[in-house]
Amino acid sequence: MDIGAHVSTAGGIDKAIGRAVEIGAEAVQVFASSPRAWAFKPPTDQAVGAFKQGASKAKLGPTVFHAVYLVALGAPDEALLLKSMESLINYMQTAERLGASGVIFHPASHRGAGYEAVEAQMVGAVHQVLKSAPGKVWLALENSAGMGDHIGSRFEELGRLVKAINHPRIRVCLDTQHAWAANYDVASPRGLDETLKQFDKAIGLKLLAAVHANDSKTERGSGVDRHENIGEGTIGADGFSTILAHPALGKVPFYLEVPGFDNSGPDKKNIDILTRLRKEAGAAR
Ligand SMILES: [Zn+2]
Numbered sequence: 395m396d397i398g399a400h401v402s403t404a405g406g407i408d409k410a411i412g413r414a415v416e417i418g419a420e421a422v423q424v425f426a427s428s429p430r431a432w433a434f435k436p437p438t439d440q441a442v443g444a445f446k447q448g449a450s451k452a453k454l455g456p457t458v459f460h461a462v463y464l465v466a467l468g469a470p471d472e473a474l475l476l477k478s479m480e481s482l483i484n485y486m487q488t489a490e491r492l493g494a495s496g497v498i499f500h501p502a503s504h505r506g507a508g509y510e511a512v513e514a515q516m517v518g519a520v521h522q523v524l525k526s527a528p529g530k531v532w533l534a535l536e537n538s539a540g541m542g543d544h545i546g547s548r549f550e551e552l553g554r555l556v557k558a559i560n561h562p563r564i565r566v567c568l569d570t571q572h573a574w575a576a577n578y579d580v581a582s583p584r585g586l587d588e589t590l591k592q593f594d595k596a597i598g599l600k601l602l603a604a605v606h607a608n609d610s611k612t613e614r615g616s617g618v619d620r621h622e623n624i625g626e627g628t629i630g631a632d633g634f635s636t637i638l639a640h641p642a643l644g645k646v647p648f649y650l651e652v653p654g655f656d657n658s659g660p661d662k663k664n665i666d667i668l669t670r671l672r673k674e675a676g677a678a679r
């Protein structure tokens with residue numbers, strides 16, 4: 395698997411490539427705009443060209459976008475729903491221009507209404523997004539830690555949503571920290587095997603498009619979304635050794651979303667730990 399990282403696009407989307415190369419990332423995840431605002435300005439053709447050229451020259455693996463945090467397809471508020479859809483459409487269209495593989499988004503909260511109450515709205519919204527952004531780019535739902543009525547902490551719920559959407563371009567992203575917080579054991583060989591069996595049964599491993607490789611500040615089952623540097627958290631280096639060795643994950647790109655050892659985001663040290671563990675596990679890039 396490629397060991398990638400979320401990197402900043404400050405100064406232009408093409409600037410992400412140099413940052414990825416600098417830390418030794420083999421693939422990149424980026425935001426296409428500020429993740430805490432709705433404002434969206436499409437990158438220029440020049441920036442898109444420079445990105446594609448740089449990614450190819452650096453032999454980077456699949457590029458993915460992470461959607462803005464405000465996206466909430468289960469929101470009861472019509473204006474918020476429309477903004478969420480518009481934001482995802484912009485991201486999907488930009489991903490297509492950039493030659494990116496897909497866009498990952500959080501199913502977000504049902505706002506106390508319960509999953510059943512928002513399912514139909516979410517399915518309709520996802521279909522509208524995919525229709526408005528034709529092409530090859532996939533759209534992935536990310537599993538949640540289960541905080542604040544967030545949808546998709548259980549694989550069964552995520553699988554139910556995926557089946558209800560029933561679209562060839564729908565995928566799933568597995569965040570190791572979120573799964574751990576949602577009480578899935580991803581750290582021990584038997585636990586990970588069981589977790590991936592459950593994922594396969596409820597969702598289907600063939601739909602797993604990306605892994606967010608994050609250690610956890612909180613205990614397993616905490617329900618709290620707090621990422622930690624690899625080896626510094628409760629999943630630990632041994633846990634990641636197990637994860638990197640699992641054959642079911644061998645061809646899935648990994649993206650770090652860790653705080654960084656100097657708190658400036660995914661860094662060379664985190665990448666180096668994962669690449670060393672991958673080598674020790676006998677897994678290939
Ligand atoms: Zn994540």
Ligand SMILES: [Zn+2]
Binds near residue numbers: 569571572620621
């Ligand atoms: Zn998270």
